[in-house]
Amino acid sequence: MNDQVRGYIFDIHRSSLQDGPGLRTTVFFKGCPLRCAWCHNPESWSLEPTLVVKPLENSDKTVYGQEVSVREVMDVVRRDRVYYDLSKGGVTLSGGEPTMQHAFCKALLEAARAEGIHTCLDTCGYVETRKLLELCPYVDLYHYDYKVTGSDEHHRLTGVSSDLILHNLDVLYERGAEIILRCPLVPGVNDRPEHFDKLGELARRCPRLKFEILPYHAVGQYKYDEIGMPRPALTTHAPTAADQTMWDEQLRRVGVKPYMGKA
Numbered sequence: 001m002n003d004q005v006r007g008y009i010f011d012i013h014r015s016s017l018q019d020g021p022g023l024r025t026t027v028f029f030k031g032c033p034l035r036c037a038w039c040h041n042p043e044s045w046s047l048e049p050t051l052v053v054k055p056l057e058n059s060d061k062t063v064y065g066q067e068v069s070v071r072e073v074m075d076v077v078r079r080d081r082v083y084y085d086l087s088k089g090g091v092t093l094s095g096g097e098p099t100m101q102h103a104f105c106k107a108l109l110e111a112a113r114a115e116g117i118h119t120c121l122d123t124c125g126y127v128e129t130r131k132l133l134e135l136c137p138y139v140d141l142y143h144y145d146y147k148v149t150g151s152d153e154h155h156r157l158t159g160v161s162s163d164l165i166l167h168n169l170d171v172l173y174e175r176g177a178e179i180i181l182r183c184p185l186v187p188g189v190n191d192r193p194e195h196f197d198k199l200g201e202l203a204r205r206c207p208r209l210k211f212e213i214l215p216y217h218a219v220g221q222y223k224y225d226e227i228g229m230p231r232p233a234l235t236t237h238a239p240t241a242a243d244q245t246m247w248d249e250q251l252r253r254v255g256v257k258p259y260m261g262k263a
């Protein structure tokens with residue numbers, strides 16, 4: 001195990017049922033190159049620990065993030081080994097964007113794989129292709145975000161163009177990677193017909209892709225206040241039954257059958 005490499009994380013969740021197959025331990029990495037207008041993890045954005053400006057009453061948490069070694073993380077991951085084996089679970093690297101700490105991300109994936117633990121990488125795909133490919137031998141499953149259609153619109157809503165993200169998706173798919181495309185839908189923001197058209201085109205072109213729909217929620221807005229950042233100016237609302245019906249119709253129209261999360 002390469003214990004020389006250290007990195008910054010802001011949380012570890014054990015016993016997660018939301019972050020991939022089976023029961024999982026999810027490691028949340030600090031650092032993200034995107035600034036999604038609906039982000040509910042702004043404490044992940046900076047690579048280094050983020051100070052909480054106003055600690056919550058009865059809380060001793062004054063900082064998001066800590067420096068850890070691969071060994072320290074693996075000591076936690078290993079505790080649920082028996083449950084991974086029983087449930088076909090494993091470890092998920094999330095964030096933030098794990099690939100921003102490339103060496104730490106790679107060392108952790110490698111350590112998990114060396115112990116036969118299933119690995120899942122949550123990524124926004126905005127990473128140098130060469131670096132993404134270096135991780136491939138150690139990743140069993142990708143949760144790959146696809147957020148907005150149209151490069152300018154993608155830039156407006158996330159802070160970066162989608163060109164590299166779509167290119168990397170093609171590269172991974174052509175290498176035979178197992179990918180669940182995770183698509184946040186934000187009412188009135190990205191749920192336009194062109195976006196569903198693009199999902200349909202991806203489904204036709206990449207038939208092995210699975211599509212998971214992530215409906216917008218406003219949980220986590222308080223974190224902007226905690227770390228002294230303005231809340232994003234986003235005109236949206238919690239998805240209504242009408243939104244859900246429209247999404248279902250659009251997905252049917254373009255031939256995308258959403259993946260419901262569990263194999």
Ligand code: SF4
Nearest residue numbers: 032034035036039096
């Ligand atoms: S990629 Fe994820 S963590 Fe990064 S800004 Fe977007 S929603 Fe937030």
